[in-house]
Amino acid sequence: MMGPQYEYDATWQYAxxxxxxxxxxxxxxxxxxxCIQSALAKGAASTALDGIGLLPEGGAVSEAFGLLHGAxxxxxxxxxxxxxxxxxxxxxxANAGSDVSGSEGTFSLRGAQALAGAAVIGAGLLKTAPIVGxxxxxxxxAEDLYGTYKAVAGCHP
Amino acid sequence: xxxxxxxxxxxxxxxRLPWWGVLCxxxxxxxxxxxxxxxxxxxxxxxxxxxxxxxxxxxAMRWRLKRHVWFWITMIVLTALxxxxxxxxxxxxxxxxxxxIIPIGIADLCLMLWVLSVVGKFMGEPKTAExxxxxx
Numbered sequence: 001m002m003g004p005q006y007e008y009d010a011t012w013q014y015a016x017x018x019x020x021x022x023x024x025x026x027x028x029x030x031x032x033x034x035c036i037q038s039a040l041a042k043g044a045a046s047t048a049l050d051g052i053g054l055l056p057e058g059g060a061v062s063e064a065f066g067l068l069h070g071a072x073x074x075x076x077x078x079x080x081x082x083x084x085x086x087x088x089x090x091x092x093x094a095n096a097g098s099d100v101s102g103s104e105g106t107f108s109l110r111g112a113q114a115l116a117g118a119a120v121i122g123a124g125l126l127k128t129a130p131i132v133g134x135x136x137x138x139x140x141x142a143e144d145l146y147g148t149y150k151a152v153a154g155c156h157p
Numbered sequence: 158x159x160x161x162x163x164x165x166x167x168x169x170x171x172x173r174l175p176w177w178g179v180l181c182x183x184x185x186x187x188x189x190x191x192x193x194x195x196x197x198x199x200x201x202x203x204x205x206x207x208x209x210x211x212x213x214x215x216x217a218m219r220w221r222l223k224r225h226v227w228f229w230i231t232m233i234v235l236t237a238l239x240x241x242x243x244x245x246x247x248x249x250x251x252x253x254x255x256x257x258i259i260p261i262g263i264a265d266l267c268l269m270l271w272v273l274s275v276v277g278k279f280m281g282e283p284k285t286a287e288x289x290x291x292x293x
Contacts, residue, residue: 050255054179121260129165131172132262133255135210138179140255142186143203146194147252 035155043148050144053126053137164270169218182210200248208239211262215269227280228273235269 030036126133174182186206193202212232222228 046252046254053255053259116257120256125259125263126256127170128161129169129172129214129263129266131174131214132211132266133259134174134179135182135214136207136258136262137255138174138182139186139203139206139210140253140258142183142190144252145183146187146190150194 033155036152039148039151039155043144043151047141047144047148050137050140053133054141161267164267164274165218172218200250201243203250204243204246204248207258207262208236208243208265211265211269212236212239215266215273218266218270219273222273222277222282225280225282227276231273231276232269235272 189206190199190202193199193205212235215235216232219228
């Protein structure tokens with residue numbers, strides 16, 4: 001008679017200890033969870049950088065500028081995009097050096113330098129074949145979104 | 158005129174996806190990522206998608222050759238060559254900026270266009286890269 005009672009009590013205690021950290025009852029909203037904040041910040045940064053390739057000079061975004069502001073708007077839009085792409089190459093270089101690789105590992109310094117060099121070349125090549133930049137950026141943005149989803153989901157064990 | 162200009166013509170450079178095309182790429186890529194992740198092969202998703210995309214872009218850039226059997230045979234052979242590259246190279250799931258992947262994609266595309274150009278010359282199609290391609 002004593003055995004089953006003891007096991008029952010132990011199971012109940014374990015259950016209580018197991019669930020306590022998983023379901024916090026302090027009323028903290030999900031968006032204030034540091035794990036989720038970190039995952040969203042990384043996801044937003046990588047998505048923004050990868051999205052740069054979606055904006056080729058003279059493409060859809062420049063046309064949108066043109067629709068809003070006339071012919072001069074196309075020229076201004078193109079200049080803005082050129083600057084954004086150049087800036088993205090610089091940011092990408094800096095980020096590669098300081099590791100924005102996500103939770104699955106970090107790049108070595110040599111790897112980061114190689115990535116930065118390739119990114120600068122890639123920014124220059126966007127004019128050569130804008131459609132390649134659009135497609136690869138689209139794929140990368142999808143990867144970033146999915147990676148962010150998985151990282152946020154991983155914050156809830 | 159540089160060799161890159163011969164391979165990627167002025168018309169090729171004007172090709173762009175409309176906004177809904179970009180949206181389709183993103184949604185399609187998400188579907189492929191979920192598919193590969195379901196089978197535990199997420200690392201293969203990126204090289205597979207990029208290889209497939211470059212093949213499709215090469216076909217679109219040389220769409221005027223669609224009536225030639227040699228064109229399709231060449232594209233099938235080039236696609237088949239990508240398969241061992243995807244399967245046997247250890248790919249990463251780390252974040253790599255799109256700008257760093259673009260040179261690799263353009264190199265792959267240029268290689269395919271060059272092979273098409275060479276095969277076209279052998280098959281009596283001397284102006285493979287010079288004629289007007291079809292835009293998307």
